[in-house]
Each structure stands twice: as C-alpha cells, then as structure tokens.
Amino acid sequence: MHYDLTETQQSIMELAYEIAVKKIKPVRAQYDREEKMPWPIVDEFRKADLYGLYIPESCGGMGGGVTDLALAVEQLSRVDGGIALALATSALGAMPILLWATAEQRAKWLPDIASGKKLAAFALTEAEAGSDASSIKTTAVKDGDFYVINGSKHFISSGEAAEYYTVAVSTNPARGARGITLIVVEKGTPGFTFGKKEEKLGIRANPTYELNFENVRVPVSNRLGAEGTGLLIVQETFDYSRPGVASQAIGIAQGALDETVPYLRTRRQFGQPVSSFQAIQHKLADLATKVEAGRAMLYNVSRAMDKELLPAMENAVANNTTVHDELKKLKTKRWTKEAAMVKLFCSDTAMEVAEQCVSLCGGIGYMSDFPVEKYMRDAKITQIYEGTNMIQRNEIAAALIKEYASQE
Amino acid sequence: MHIAVCVKQTPSGTNIRVDEKTGCLIREGVESAINPFDEFAVEEAVRLKEKNPGSVVSVITMGPPQAADVLKEAIARGCDKGYHLCDRGFAGSDTWATSYTLAKGIEKLAETAGKVDLVICGKQTNDSDTGHIGPQIATWLGWPNTAFVRKVENFDASSIRVQRLMEDGYDTIEMPTPALISVIKEINTPRIASLKGRMAAKKAVMTVWTPADIKADPSRLGSNSPTSVVRCFTPQARTGSTRIEGATPQEKAKKLVALLKEQKVI
Numbered sequence: 001m002h003y004d005l006t007e008t009q010q011s012i013m014e015l016a017y018e019i020a021v022k023k024i025k026p027v028r029a030q031y032d033r034e035e036k037m038p039w040p041i042v043d044e045f046r047k048a049d050l051y052g053l054y055i056p057e058s059c060g061g062m063g064g065g066v067t068d069l070a071l072a073v074e075q076l077s078r079v080d081g082g083i084a085l086a087l088a089t090s091a092l093g094a095m096p097i098l099l100w101a102t103a104e105q106r107a108k109w110l111p112d113i114a115s116g117k118k119l120a121a122f123a124l125t126e127a128e129a130g131s132d133a134s135s136i137k138t139t140a141v142k143d144g145d146f147y148v149i150n151g152s153k154h155f156i157s158s159g160e161a162a163e164y165y166t167v168a169v170s171t172n173p174a175r176g177a178r179g180i181t182l183i184v185v186e187k188g189t190p191g192f193t194f195g196k197k198e199e200k201l202g203i204r205a206n207p208t209y210e211l212n213f214e215n216v217r218v219p220v221s222n223r224l225g226a227e228g229t230g231l232l233i234v235q236e237t238f239d240y241s242r243p244g245v246a247s248q249a250i251g252i253a254q255g256a257l258d259e260t261v262p263y264l265r266t267r268r269q270f271g272q273p274v275s276s277f278q279a280i281q282h283k284l285a286d287l288a289t290k291v292e293a294g295r296a297m298l299y300n301v302s303r304a305m306d307k308e309l310l311p312a313m314e315n316a317v318a319n320n321t322t323v324h325d326e327l328k329k330l331k332t333k334r335w336t337k338e339a340a341m342v343k344l345f346c347s348d349t350a351m352e353v354a355e356q357c358v359s360l361c362g363g364i365g366y367m368s369d370f371p372v373e374k375y376m377r378d379a380k381i382t383q384i385y386e387g388t389n390m391i392q393r394n395e396i397a398a399a400l401i402k403e404y405a406s407q408e
Numbered sequence: 409m410h411i412a413v414c415v416k417q418t419p420s421g422t423n424i425r426v427d428e429k430t431g432c433l434i435r436e437g438v439e440s441a442i443n444p445f446d447e448f449a450v451e452e453a454v455r456l457k458e459k460n461p462g463s464v465v466s467v468i469t470m471g472p473p474q475a476a477d478v479l480k481e482a483i484a485r486g487c488d489k490g491y492h493l494c495d496r497g498f499a500g501s502d503t504w505a506t507s508y509t510l511a512k513g514i515e516k517l518a519e520t521a522g523k524v525d526l527v528i529c530g531k532q533t534n535d536s537d538t539g540h541i542g543p544q545i546a547t548w549l550g551w552p553n554t555a556f557v558r559k560v561e562n563f564d565a566s567s568i569r570v571q572r573l574m575e576d577g578y579d580t581i582e583m584p585t586p587a588l589i590s591v592i593k594e595i596n597t598p599r600i601a602s603l604k605g606r607m608a609a610k611k612a613v614m615t616v617w618t619p620a621d622i623k624a625d626p627s628r629l630g631s632n633s634p635t636s637v638v639r640c641f642t643p644q645a646r647t648g649s650t651r652i653e654g655a656t657p658q659e660k661a662k663k664l665v666a667l668l669k670e671q672k673v674i
Contacts, residue, residue: 011607015601015606023600
C-alpha cells in the first residue's frame with residue numbers, strides 16, 4: 001500500500017531491505033544457530049548511515065525521527081527480527097539520552113551512537129523488577145562528583161556488545177518509584193562486568209546478558225535529568241521506543257508471509273497448488289489484513305509523534321536545552337496510550353501470523369531448514385519486552401478511563 | 409587524482425530477447441539496471457578515491473534519457489559527478505562508434521573537469537558481451553590499457569600497477585598514466601549505497617553532452633557504425649539429450665562408457 005512516505009523514507013526502506021536480502025539473508029540461519037553478535041552486519045548498518053537515522057544532524061545523525069527508524073527496523077525484520085536488533089536496541093538505549101540529555105551530554109554521546117561506532121543499550125529489568133520498575137534494587141550513592149553503583153540488571157539486549165548503557169538505578173530507595181534515576185555507564189568502567197549470557201527461544205543473534213555493578217564509580221555528569229526523574233524518563237522513552245518494537249513485529253509478520261505465500265503457490269496437494277484451496281486463501285486474507293492494519297496504525301502514530309518530536313529536537317539544538325523541555329514547551333501530549341496500542345496490536349499480530357504461517361506450511365514449516373519456524377520464535381519476544389502485552393493493556397485501559405473520567 | 413568510470417544501462421537479468429527483424433535488443437517492458445560488471449568498476453574507482461584523498465570520480469554514460477538512472481546509481485555509491493552523452497545522433501552505435509563517442513566524452517571531461525588520470529570500465533556488458541569497449545576507448549585516446557584486471561596493486565600520480573587474470577595465473581603489469589583498465593568481478597565486492605549517497609544522488613544534476621559538445625565527427629557516430637547486423641536470434645534450447653539411469657554412480661559410469669563406445673566417441 002502507498003503510505004505517502006517522503007523520498008528519504010522510501011530510500012531508507014529500499015536501503016534496509018537491500019541490506020537484509022543481500023547481507024543478512026545468507027547468514028541468518030548461522031547467527032541464529034550460533035547465537036553470536038552479527039558484527040559484519042553492524043558494519044553494514046554503519047556504512048549505510050542507519051545508526052544515525054533518528055539523531056539530529058548537528059549530532060552526526062540523519063535528522064529523522066521515530067518513523068525513519070521504524071521503516072528501517074521493519075524492512076530488516078522482514079528477513080531477520082533478531083539481527084535487526086543490532087540497530088533497534090541501540091536506538092532504545094539512546095532514546096533516554098536523546099530525550100533528556102543536555103547539550104553537553106548530547107555532544108559527548110550522540111555522535112558515536114549516530115555513526116554506529118558505539119552501540120547503546122537500555123538496562124531496566126532486574127531479578128525482582130521489570131514491569132514493576134519501582135522495585136529497582138540497583139543503587140547509586142553519591143560520593144563527591146561521582147555515583148557509586150551496586151547491583152545487577154537482567155536480560156539486557158545487546159549486553160556486552162554495547163558501549164553505552166542507560167541504567168535505571170535507585171538514588172533514594174526510601175522514595176520507591178520517585179527515587180529512580182537514569183545514569184549512563186560506559187563499558188570498561190571498573191567494577192562494571194557482564195555475567196550470564198542467556199540462551200533464548202528467539203532473537204538469538206542478539207546477545208542478552210546480565211550486567212553486574214560492584215562499586216562502579218560514574219561521574220555525576222553522566223546522570224540524565226535530575227535525581228528521581230528516572231521513572232518518567234523510562235516512561236517517556238517507551239512512548240517513543242514502542243513503535244520500534246511494533247515495527248520489528250510487523251517486519252517479522254510480513255517476512256513470515258513473504259516466505260509462506262510463495263511456498264503455498266508451489267506446494268501441490270490433490271493435484272493443485274495449496275494456495276488454491278479456499279480455506280487457505282481465507283486464512284491468508286485475514287493474516288495479510290491484520291499486518292496491513294498494524295502497519296497503518298504504526299505509520300500513523302509514528303508520523304504523529306514525529307510532527308512534534310522533530311521540531312522539539314531542532315529547538316533543543318538551537319536553544320541548548322533538552323528535547324524533553326522542548327516537548328513540554330510545545331505542550332506535546334504523552335503518547336503512552338497510542339504507543340502501547342501499536343506495540344500490543346503489532347506484536348500480537350506478529351505472533352498470530354508467524355504461528356499460522358508455520359501451520360499453513362505444514363511439516364516443512366516446523367523444520368529448521370525452512371525459515372518460517374524462526375519467525376515464530378522471533379515473534380514471541382515482541383509480546384514480552386519493553387513492557388509485556390498485559391502491561392500495555394493496563395496502560396491503554398488506564399489512559400482510556402482517565403480520558404472518560406476527565407469528561408465528567 | 410581524477411578517475412573516470414564508464415557505465416552502461418542494460419537490461420537486468422539474463423533473459424534478454426532479440427528482435428529478429430532489426431537485430432536489436434528488445435528493451436521495452438524490460439527492467440534495466442547498471443551493467444553488473446560496471447558495478448565493480450564504480451566500486452574500484454570509489455575505493456581508489458578513498459585511498460587517495462582529494463581525488464574525484466566522474467561517471468560517464470552514453471544512452472537514452474533514462475540512462476541517467478545509472479549515473480545516479482553510481483553517484484549513490486560514491487562517484488562525484490555524472491556526465492551523460494545523450495542525443496538521437498548517438499543511437500544505433502556499435503562498439504567502434506560507442507568507444508569513439510566515449511573517448512571524445514573523456515577528452516571533453518578532461519577539458520572541463522581537469523586531466524583524467526585513469527579510466528575504469530567493466531570487462532564487458534551483460535547485453536552485448538563483447539568486451540571491446542575498454543580497450544577500444546584506450547586506443548582512440550592513445551593510452552595504455554589492461555583488461556581483465558583483478559587487482560590494483562598501486563596507483564599514483566604517474567603510474568598504475570595491476571594484476572591481470574590469465575588462464576594459468578596472473579600477470580603483473582605496470583603502465584604510465586593516463587591509462588585505462590577494465591575490471592573483473594574478482595576485484596572487489598560492490599558496496600550497498602549509503603543513505604547519504606542515495607540522497608546526494610537524488611539531488612544530483614547530470615551534465616548532458618551532444619555530439620557538438622564533444623566535438624565528435626558525425627560520420628563516426630550512431631547509425632554510421634561500420635558494423636551491420638545480418639541476423640540476430642535467440643538460439644533454440646537443444647533437445648534430444650539422453651538420461652543415463654542407474655542405481656549407483658558406478659553403474660551409470662559403466663553405461664555411459666558403453667554408450668560412448670557404441671557411438672565411437674571413445
């Protein structure tokens with residue numbers, strides 16, 4: 001379908017899909033099997049300018065926003081939803097910086113993230129804190145010009161591979177959710193080590209690690225926002241990053257169809273192609289319709305976000321302020337509800353489509369030699385991370401009830 | 409250093425049909441793209457530019473208006489400026505006329521954009537497959553040239569040293585510049601055009617030259633080509649092959665040998 005994208009956006013889609021087909025497709029099964037970080041592909045993303053898509057030009061980026069990133073992640077995920085994370089998780093790690101960093105902090109971190117020289121990662125989940133961010137046990141205690149961080153983080157995407165980690169810590173455990181603060185910790189800081197590497201069902205080409213902090217001294221200047229603003233930063237980050245998960249999900253769903261429909265056209269049973277059976281056709285029609293519905297919502301929400309995010313980024317650069325401050329000046333609404341809806345719908349769609357594609361392909365669909373089972377394994381995570389889909393429903397319902405309550 | 413790359417827009421894919429009456433390729437309804445061998449030429453030129461800071465890569469093509477697309481493709485991959493030899497007078501050129509036209513274009517390029525040190529061509533096109541154009545351009549220009557280049561060992565202000573693929577190995581050849589090389593697919597892996605490259609290509613404006621602009625002799629152009637195509641056809645796929653069946657490779661080999669003896673081939 002024609003979504004009236006800009007010339008740049010069309011180029012981004014073509015470019016990302018070209019990389020996916022020429023560079024990722026030949027190696028995707030290998031990376032899935034071996035569970036390795038796809039560094040040669042990272043290099044392709046770097047050379048293609050993909051790491052800078054959503055970063056202002058003054059910080060070395062391409063000056064786009066949420067939509068440009070989503071388009072790239074979608075096209076990459078059509079071929080491999082795991083390798084696409086080498087781009088997408090860096091954007092998640094960079095998002096708190098993009099929104100809350102001062103001009104000095106932007107200049108310090110964003111150029112290397114924009115060039116892809118250094119990847120970023122986001123560290124929120126702990127053994128006893130995930131959906132409930134207020135239970136964070138990792139602490140940061142001020143010591144002069146430094147924070148001393150202790151604790152550990154679990155299930156961190158692009159762990160070990162990334163250089164910059166935006167870590168949610170508690171600077172005031174007595175205040176619970178209001179005591180959370182976001183601090184950027186660089187790989188190599190003494191006391192910051194990587195623990196267990198997880199083995200996973202899907203997205204196996206992206207390393208998931210435990211992060212351990214033992215008396216890690218980080219300059220106070222690495223703190224984003226004020227002490228206690230961490231939860232707000234996390235929530236705002238998710239507003240702008242959940243379309244990224246949705247785009248990964250829609251890419252996976254589309255990719256599963258891309259593999260399945262041509263197969264059903266060549267697979268013959270009872271003397272005719274399987275695709276000629278109406279039961280199969282109706283199933284395909286439902287799946288393709290859901291994918292297009294998800295994509296339409298994703299593009300619309302992303303573009304609505306960018307309408308305010310892009311000017312806010314420009315103003316922040318011009319006024320030496322934070323993007324968050326500029327968004328407030330523009331009286332931007334919070335996108336929590338819409339971001340949650342997009343993430344919820346697209347990820348549920350991805351799981352349904354990928355699972356049904358396995359069924360439609362029959363026996364071959366279950367085999368590792370055929371790529372469809374991998375789409376099903378990769379799809380599952382999109383329903384879980386950046387807030388489980390139960391949490392998305394909580395947020396949608398809370399926003400909905402609040403809207404109606406305010407009308408009374 | 410100033411490097412010029414010659415590229416051609418050709419039908420993409422290998423299923424190319426020929427009009428039996430005119431002997432020309434049927435281009436209508438066929439998707440076209442940059443000639444695959446020219447991708448290696450563009451890549452090598454851009455790599456040499458990256459190794460020699462301050463260098464400029466000019467990309468040149470002869471072809472109808474839509475051939476500007478391949479100049480854009482080359483600019484997206486890192487070439488600096490595009491030159492398009494585009495005029496009805498160029499239509500119908502054989503390799504003799506094409507190489508003459510490109511050579512005149514390169515002379516004009518040197519006149520307007522500075523001395524050309526090196527011209528790079530793909531070893532041949534995927535539509536006419538002659539491999540003539542590179543060496544012929546060099547002959548018109550009076551420059552040394554090497555075809556089937558698989559590696560550029562050294563390139564400096566006065567000379568170029570390259571490896572030429574041979575059936576039994578390779579030759580190392582050093583030539584004074586200006587010179588021309590035509591390159592084979594072993595030389596590099598063409599890059600995927602970056603987003604910045606693609607955006608630059610969209611904005612790029614090509615310089616268009618006519619026969620008068622390049623001071624070409626009209627009697628040597630286009631329809632005055634000395635080659636006349638007598639007949640051109642797509643060969644029929646051969647039929648009548650014999651399948652040799654058997655349970656094991658040994659059994660099949662025995663049957664094959666028996667058959668060859670019976671036919672007095674061996």
